[in-house]
Amino acid sequence: MRTGIATVCLSGTLKEKMQACAIAGFDGIEIFEQDLVTSPHIPEEVRTMAADLGLGLDLYQPFRDFDGVTPDLLKANLRRAEAKFKLMSRLGMDTILVCSNVATATIDDDELRASQLAELAELAGDHGVKVAYEALAWGKYVNDYEHAYRLVEMVDHPNLGTCLDSFHILSRDWDTAPIEQINAEKIFFVQVADAPKLSMDVLSWSRHYRVFPGEGQFDLAKFMGHVVRAGYTGPVSLEVFNDVFRQSDVERTAVDAMRSLIWLEEQSAKWLASTSSETAAGNGSASRRRYPMELATLPKVNEPAGFNFAEVKADDTAQLEKLLGQLGFEFEGRHRTKDVQLWTMGQARVIINEQAASHSEPAIAALGFDVDSPVIASARAQQLKAPVVARKVQADEEVFQGISAPDSTEIFLCQGSPDGTAAWTHEFGEGLEHVSSAQNAVIDHVNLAQPWQHFDEAVLFYTSALALEPQPFAEVPSPSGLVRSQVMETTDGAVRLVLNLAPAQQAQSARKTYQEHIAFAVGDLVATARSARDRGLEFLQIPANYYEDLDARFDLEPGFLATLKELNLLYDRDANGEFLHFYTATVGSVFFEMVERRGNYDGYGAPNAPVRHAVQYDSLHRA
Numbered sequence: 001m002r003t004g005i006a007t008v009c010l011s012g013t014l015k016e017k018m019q020a021c022a023i024a025g026f027d028g029i030e031i032f033e034q035d036l037v038t039s040p041h042i043p044e045e046v047r048t049m050a051a052d053l054g055l056g057l058d059l060y061q062p063f064r065d066f067d068g069v070t071p072d073l074l075k076a077n078l079r080r081a082e083a084k085f086k087l088m089s090r091l092g093m094d095t096i097l098v099c100s101n102v103a104t105a106t107i108d109d110d111e112l113r114a115s116q117l118a119e120l121a122e123l124a125g126d127h128g129v130k131v132a133y134e135a136l137a138w139g140k141y142v143n144d145y146e147h148a149y150r151l152v153e154m155v156d157h158p159n160l161g162t163c164l165d166s167f168h169i170l171s172r173d174w175d176t177a178p179i180e181q182i183n184a185e186k187i188f189f190v191q192v193a194d195a196p197k198l199s200m201d202v203l204s205w206s207r208h209y210r211v212f213p214g215e216g217q218f219d220l221a222k223f224m225g226h227v228v229r230a231g232y233t234g235p236v237s238l239e240v241f242n243d244v245f246r247q248s249d250v251e252r253t254a255v256d257a258m259r260s261l262i263w264l265e266e267q268s269a270k271w272l273a274s275t276s277s278e279t280a281a282g283n284g285s286a287s288r289r290r291y292p293m294e295l296a297t298l299p300k301v302n303e304p305a306g307f308n309f310a311e312v313k314a315d316d317t318a319q320l321e322k323l324l325g326q327l328g329f330e331f332e333g334r335h336r337t338k339d340v341q342l343w344t345m346g347q348a349r350v351i352i353n354e355q356a357a358s359h360s361e362p363a364i365a366a367l368g369f370d371v372d373s374p375v376i377a378s379a380r381a382q383q384l385k386a387p388v389v390a391r392k393v394q395a396d397e398e399v400f401q402g403i404s405a406p407d408s409t410e411i412f413l414c415q416g417s418p419d420g421t422a423a424w425t426h427e428f429g430e431g432l433e434h435v436s437s438a439q440n441a442v443i444d445h446v447n448l449a450q451p452w453q454h455f456d457e458a459v460l461f462y463t464s465a466l467a468l469e470p471q472p473f474a475e476v477p478s479p480s481g482l483v484r485s486q487v488m489e490t491t492d493g494a495v496r497l498v499l500n501l502a503p504a505q506q507a508q509s510a511r512k513t514y515q516e517h518i519a520f521a522v523g524d525l526v527a528t529a530r531s532a533r534d535r536g537l538e539f540l541q542i543p544a545n546y547y548e549d550l551d552a553r554f555d556l557e558p559g560f561l562a563t564l565k566e567l568n569l570l571y572d573r574d575a576n577g578e579f580l581h582f583y584t585a586t587v588g589s590v591f592f593e594m595v596e597r598r599g600n601y602d603g604y605g606a607p608n609a610p611v612r613h614a615v616q617y618d619s620l621h622r623a
């Protein structure tokens with residue numbers, strides 16, 4: 001698959017954008033007109049720059065408001081087009097995108113549109129240029145890709161084809177299956193963009209909220225599958241108008257973009273395999289149908305089976321040790337060669353890393369996941385351009401495969417064992433008496449605060465590298481703003497990661513006011529809370545108003561309600577079951593949560609999240 005990206009996706013100058021695209025490994029780019037017009041480099045220089053960077057200049061765009069106009073406007077439009085064709089010749093470019101008229105069209109007549117597009121194609125032919133006609137979702141008369149293609153067929157000129165843009169097609173819910181019927185020679189260009197499902201006017205949606213494939217909710221694998229079946233072999237190019245990407249680090253965004261195409265390529269191949277008639281007939285060994293476009297694949301990974309460990313890092317670890325001890329964790333000793341401690345409660349393993357920079361507050365530093373094969377999972381992540389994390393290991397210590405998540409949390413891919421233990425724990429506490437704790441616990445979920453500019457990147461990272469499934473996002477009211485909350489989980493819920501987008505006020509604060517937490521699931525939360533209280537744990541104090549509201553909503557048995565209130569426990573219930581939980585006070589940017597899931601309760605106590613945010617806000621501002 002030939003990969004491409006439009007310069008409009010990125011921040012910076014044309015030169016900075018081009019360099020970032022080359023570093024990220026794109027085959028070619030679309031030059032967005034604005035980027036060229038504002039560039040100090042003349043077209044010949046841009047051409048040389050591209051050649052030196054090994055980048056193809058695949059599409060010049062956009063050319064607006066050409067068709068369906070009065071004769072005098074047509075004349076002006078042809079003159080404008082010819083200027084651009086001449087410019088393209090200086091750039092060494094041969095394809096231009098012409099989008100359907102949104103502003104100046106006054107005549108809704110396909111015969112007329114076809115004759116005007118024919119004139120444009122003829123002129124383009126004189127300059128060796130190909131015109132890719134794209135139906136914008138908000139085009140005045142042409143806003144449907146099948147309509148645009150009908151016009152291309154009517155004109156039937158070698159210099160006129162169509163551009164398929166997934167956003168314009170999927171935002172309008174047009175059926176993508178008919179793409180397969182398009183003559184591949186007439187598909188001059190393919191643009192891909194994902195988007196969250198939002199209910200708003202399509203133009204604003206398109207101009208501000210497009211995201212890279214895998215970061216939104218469109219079925220792009222199916223879209224691409226139909227494109228591949230049509231026989232298309234040209235560039236597959238990202239065209240993502242997004243307010244965040246346009247102001248964030250250009251090289252990083254380009255890598256995020258590249259990751260999305262690598263992932264889309266794999267997903268498209270999977271979609272094709274799962275929908276081909278050969279496999280449907282059950283003949284797995286039949287040779288798979290080949291299409292003209294070659295689709296690269298990646299080493300396959302299954303969802304992780306569970307959390308292997310969580311690691312918190314601090315300069316002064318005393319507070320963390322105290323909290324874990326009060327919660328009922330047991331100290332399993334220090335590592336043979338590293339300055340780290342192991343604390344466990346049954347299968348919940350927490351590493352306290354003492355190697356933090358001086359004066360750094362306690363923070364979540366790393367997460368370990370149980371995967372089938374750490375080396376294969378790591379190879380996949382690296383092919384998806386995940387940065388590798390190196391850790392020093394001594395002889396006969398387990399070698400962890402590590403990658404760095406977009407928020408810099410280190411992700412370790414570990415060998416899981418069916419009984420829930422971990423072999424590496426033997427590297428700790430030599431000579432220590434290991435008394436096994438009466439209580440079992442597992443890591444239930446981990447909640448990570450995401451910097452605003454890396455939120456979408458994180459969704460794609462965990463989807464593509466770790467095979468977690470994004471759930472529809474929620475918004476949680478907090479005193480400092482709305483917190484966007486995105487659950488990423490496995491189908492069985494064994495791994496649950498909650499990504500929180502802190503409001504700008506929090507993210508920009510000099511003090512690291514955003515908070516992250518690790519939640520542990522136990523069998524009897526009331527008993528756990530009582531023991532923790534007896535050990536002197538400082539609970540997050542829940543206001544009395546909460547319990548009044550809880551009673552109004554759930555009509556709880558008075559004794560039970562009194563217990564919840566006495567122990568600062570939070571409660572939720574839905575059709576699947578019940579949820580009890582409590583939070584500890586925060587140290588640095590970390591706090592812990594204890595939960596009990598009753599029945600098949602699958603959520604996170606969402607109605608209680610605003611209470612937690614408000615209480616934490618309060619204690620932070622009193623501190």
Ligand SMILES: O=C(O)c1ccc(O)c(O)c1
Pocket residue numbers: 061062097099134136165206207239
């Ligand atoms: O928003 C626009 O105007 C616009 C321009 C060119 C495109 O290819 C496109 O998809 C949208």
Ligand SMILES: [Mg+2]
Pocket residue numbers: 134165191239
């Ligand atoms: Mg487009």
